Amino acid sequence: MAPDSSVAVREEYADxxxxxxxxxxxxxxxAELGRENATCRNGAA
Structure with missing residues (x-):
């Protein structure tokens, strides 16, 4: 697997x-992970 492909997979998994x-x-x-996510704020309201 190409390096940039694995990065894309990791980013997709994180999302x-x-x-x-x-x-x-x-x-x-x-919050503990330091991720303030617009999807979370919108989806979990």
């Missing part, structure tokens, strides 16, 4: 994980 945490309502966990 998916953040969205999943948001869906579960676990904003505190995102």
């Amino acid at each position: 998916w994980r953040d969205l999943t945490i948001c869906t579960l309502g676990r904003q505190s966990e995102i």
Whole structure:
């Protein structure tokens, strides 16, 4: 796998994980990770 492909996969996984945490309502966990995510703020309101 090319280096830039693996980076893209990791970034996609990180986005998916953040969205999943948001869906579960676990904003505190995102805060611990230092990720303030517009999708989370909009989706978990």
